[in-house]
Amino acid sequence: MADKRKPNSADDRPQESDRQFLERSNVGTCMKDVLGKIIANRPEDPIAFMADYFDSLEEQTSLVARARQLIIMTHHSRPVFDINVRMAYETLQKSKCNKKLHGVNGTVYNELIRALCRDFPTLVMNRLLRKIECLDFEAVTYDVFKSGVFTCCVLEDYLKLVEYLFNSLDFTKTGKCDKAVCDAVLEQLKTSLASNKTDARKIVESGYNLGPDGLFHVLDKAMKRDTHISTAFTLEMFTAECCEAFIAKVKDARDQRSAIKVKKLR
Incomplete structure (x- = not known):
């Protein structure tokens, strides 16, 4: 009797290891990050600290996605691009990370930069990030923010050429x-x-x-x-x-x- 199972079903796929699952889902990286921050900050209530961290991370990801969408809406050569960059900057300022900061938090800015150049060759992206990334806890001014965003957009065109x-x-x-x-x-x-x-x-x-x-x-x-x-x-x-x-x-x-x-x- 012929096997009537559908090809490429879940049962037929090779099972990934625990390590592969953690790498694919980015869970391992997130856990290392939060543990590193707990050790660095020594909060009185580490569990509450973790809860707040993941709440802000979800909000941060949403804001970065919105900021990226504003930036890629139009080509960097058009006048409206400057308006969109300013709107993206103001969007990221709404993050909880920006409390008491006169600018956008470095962590949020870095995440946006990485989102803008995520399709670049890895070697190119890493070399660029070494030039334009900021410290995690610094306040990124609008001039630095705009320069980093503009560089990513120009380099994207450059790669196509x-x-x-x-x-x-x-x-x-x-x-x-x-x-x-x-x-x-x-x-x-x-x-x-x-x-x-x-x-x-x-x-x-x-x-x-x-x-x-x-x-x-x-x-x-x-x-x-x-x-x-x-x-x-x-x-x-x-x-x-x-x-x-x-x-x-x-x-x-x-x-x-x-x-x-x-x-x-x-």
């Missing part, structure tokens, strides 16, 4: 590009990003370097080179190199905070 450029260089359509060709394009990109944007002549030069004529010139030279060792770049490798050049130009959040403090003192 990097992928498009890689596919254009993948002449054989194998998912790999000649290293000499990639190196030539990367050098052109780094030269453009390193240009002094306050100098009008340099701005024009940067535009030429990344324009069709400038890229054609460096690609033509690269392809004419007599290389005995043929190596290749994958999209992941090419993206990492391109984003390294981009992130190097991003202002460190710590430097921005210092600049704001100096400005206030004057």
Whole structure:
């Protein structure tokens, strides 16, 4: 008699281990976080502290989702984007974490930043976070908040362009590009990003370097080179190199905070 069970039923799926379940559901991370805060704060009633923590965590997640939705409603190049960012900032200020703070709590800000770049390659996201994340318990000013949000949105567009450029260089359509060709394009990109944007002549030069004529010139030279060792770049490798050049130009959040403090003192 034939087995009439439906394919891919719950019984047919491989059972995940306890550790896999905890990692998938993010429970382990949440428990480590709350235990770390209990140890650091030594509350008189740890159970009540945990209850309050998870209540605020649920509210915080909801507020971050709303703030993210406001930010992604329109492209960062449109004037209304600034209005949406301000609304997102005011939304996050409603969090219980913001009591007695003149700004958005660092933990809430960091969660929003992570939500905005969650689809980035892990290596790129981690490098960016090292630049724009803030301390958990500090008050994030609007200027720092807006700068971090804007950077995430611009980098998202940049990643799409990097992928498009890689596919254009993948002449054989194998998912790999000649290293000499990639190196030539990367050098052109780094030269453009390193240009002094306050100098009008340099701005024009940067535009030429990344324009069709400038890229054609460096690609033509690269392809004419007599290389005995043929190596290749994958999209992941090419993206990492391109984003390294981009992130190097991003202002460190710590430097921005210092600049704001100096400005206030004057």
